[in-house]
Amino acid sequence: MSVRDELLQRFLDAASRGDEEALSLMLSQSRELLDQRGEQGWSALMLTARNGHYDAARVLLSNGCDTSVTNRSGQTARDVALFWGHRHIARLLTSSPGHHLRQLLPSTDTEEPDIHFNREILDRMSDRRSDGEWLASRRASPETVFLLFHALSPLVRSGAEREEQIKLCKLRSAAVQELLTSSRTLEVFLGVDKQQQQQDDDDDGMVAWFALSTEDDPTQLLKDKDPSSFFLQEAMPGLLRLSDDDAGVVAQARSVLAWHSRYRFCPTCGGDTKVEEAGYKRTCLRAGCRSLQGVHNTCYPRVDPVVIMLVLHPDGKQCMLGRKKIFPPGMFSCLAGFVEPGETLEAAVRREVQEESGVQVGPVQYLSSQAWPMPSCLMIGCHCVAVTTDIKVDQNEIEEARWFTRQQVMDALVKDKRAVFIMPPRQAIAHYLLKHWIGCNANL
Numbered sequence: 145m146s147v148r149d150e151l152l153q154r155f156l157d158a159a160s161r162g163d164e165e166a167l168s169l170m171l172s173q174s175r176e177l178l179d180q181r182g183e184q185g186w187s188a189l190m191l192t193a194r195n196g197h198y199d200a201a202r203v204l205l206s207n208g209c210d211t212s213v214t215n216r217s218g219q220t221a222r223d224v225a226l227f228w229g230h231r232h233i234a235r236l237l238t239s240s241p242g243h244h245l246r247q248l249l250p251s252t253d254t255e256e257p258d259i260h261f262n263r264e265i266l267d268r269m270s271d272r273r274s275d276g277e278w279l280a281s282r283r284a285s286p287e288t289v290f291l292l293f294h295a296l297s298p299l300v301r302s303g304a305e306r307e308e309q310i311k312l313c314k315l316r317s318a319a320v321q322e323l324l325t326s327s328r329t330l331e332v333f334l335g336v337d338k339q340q341q342q343q344d345d346d347d348d349g350m351v352a353w354f355a356l357s358t359e360d361d362p363t364q365l366l367k368d369k370d371p372s373s374f375f376l377q378e379a380m381p382g383l384l385r386l387s388d389d390d391a392g393v394v395a396q397a398r399s400v401l402a403w404h405s406r407y408r409f410c411p412t413c414g415g416d417t418k419v420e421e422a423g424y425k426r427t428c429l430r431a432g433c434r435s436l437q438g439v440h441n442t443c444y445p446r447v448d449p450v451v452i453m454l455v456l457h458p459d460g461k462q463c464m465l466g467r468k469k470i471f472p473p474g475m476f477s478c479l480a481g482f483v484e485p486g487e488t489l490e491a492a493v494r495r496e497v498q499e500e501s502g503v504q505v506g507p508v509q510y511l512s513s514q515a516w517p518m519p520s521c522l523m524i525g526c527h528c529v530a531v532t533t534d535i536k537v538d539q540n541e542i543e544e545a546r547w548f549t550r551q552q553v554m555d556a557l558v559k560d561k562r563a564v565f566i567m568p569p570r571q572a573i574a575h576y577l578l579k580h581w582i583g584c585n586a587n588l
């Protein structure tokens with residue numbers, strides 16, 4: 145008997161005896177044993193089903209075992225369980241493949257999280273974007289709020305309450321008259337204040353917000369404005385210092401402005417473009433350009449979908465986090481990656497995890513999303529369950545990836561002195577994915 149056959153025999157014997165520990169141990173050393181069949185074409189799962197070993201069958205299932213495999217008589221493990229009267233095991237095997245891994249996913253019936261960049265204090269009123277007259281009246285109103293940007297950085301000042309917090313400078317019509325008429329200014333209509341709108345549904349009472357992006361020399365501009373104001377230097381972590389209200393507005397404004405800065409010319413023919421729909425469209429000026437026929441998505445602000453996922457260990461007690469080289473020392477976060485064309489979210493999660501960590505993923509579950517305006521990502525937050533556990537990182541993308549226990553995540557969350565890693569900041573959806581997983585355990 146070869147070494148391989150001997151190993152398989154030992155594995156099948158453990159299944160016949162219902163020895164869960166031996167099964168787990170052997171699988172952790174050689175996963176390919178999982179669906180292999182012995183002399184009579186019987187797999188380990190069939191043997192647990194034959195002998196009524198419920199827990200051992202669960203161990204095999206939680207490792208991602210294939211329930212559709214048949215023996216030489218064409219019976220599946222479920223058929224075997226029914227034949228020998230083990231109804232509870234038959235029921236276990238009736239559930240869809242991956243059912244047991246699926247049970248490890250946290251519940252999703254929660255409120256939408258109020259995380260950074262996600263708050264919507266403005267009603268975008270897209271139907272007004274082409275109403276030139278109305279826009280002109282809003283531009284002239286003394287109530288209207290103008291946010292100033294230079295090179296995608298908002299004009300801000302230090303917050304009064306907390307030193308680390310910064311506030312958007314909300315300029316009034318009188319302060320931006322010159323900018324409004326300058327050809328070096330780009331204007332985007334952001335919407336109207338929702339709160340104000342509720343109090344007063346008269347059109348003239350609406351407080352409109354605009355973003356103005358200027359190419360003028362910022363030092364010159366600042367001279368005659370509030371001396372304590374400044375253009376925020378680094379988007380990361382600078383934008384994380386905004387209040388939740390301000391962050392939501394910046395997410396919208398910065399993404400649209402970033403699109404303008406990258407799509408100045410028509411991506412279809414390279415021609416000049418003109419800005420329309422209050423900053424929400426760029427139309428090619430070259431007659432006959434293909435982008436003028438039908439709906440061309442390059443004419444509208446772009447969003448890049450990115451999946452971000454907390455990978456759960458099949459034992460349900462650990463999760464995988466990774467480190468990029470650019471992260472602050474000690475910080476570990478969820479893996480993430482751009483969705484590729486022609487890919488579902490689930491496929492993108494499986495591919496990115498496999499690429500970056502070598503781990504294979506089974507069930508995937510969406511939780512919630514976050515706008516991430518660096519420059520225009522939509523973070524799609526998911527939990528997923530791994531079916532393999534050996535980590536082999538892609539050094540180009542990730543410096544290190546590790547499994548962390550719930551306790552280790554808890555310690556990091558409360559910044560306990562025993563913490564072995566630093567959590568991603570509370571403003572990132574990665575933080576929320578971790579917190580949600582921890583919160584779902586009633587024992588903690």
Ligand SMILES: NC(=O)C1=CN([C@@H]2O[C@H](COP(=O)(O)OP(=O)(O)OC[C@H]3O[C@@H](n4cnc5c(N)ncnc54)[C@H](O)[C@@H]3O)[C@@H](O)[C@H]2O)C=CC1
Pocket residue numbers: 448450452477478479480481482496514516518521523541568572573574575
């Ligand atoms: N809010 C949060 O908690 C987090 C947000 N993020 C954001 O998600 C983004 C994507 O995550 P990564 O791990 O960097 O993605 P990734 O794992 O797909 O790798 C990025 C690399 O892939 C290439 N790439 C492929 N498609 C691309 C596309 N459509 N646009 C740009 N580059 C593309 C580039 O070479 C890039 O350097 C980050 O840039 C970051 O802004 C990332 C982690 C946490």
Ligand SMILES: [Mg+2]
Pocket residue numbers: 480481482496499500541
């Ligand atoms: Mg990647």
Ligand SMILES: [Mg+2]
Pocket residue numbers: 479480481482496500541
């Ligand atoms: Mg990545």
Ligand SMILES: [Mg+2]
Pocket residue numbers: 481482496
């Ligand atoms: Mg990628």
Ligand SMILES: [Zn+2]
Pocket residue numbers: 410411412413414415428429430433434435
């Ligand atoms: Zn064109």
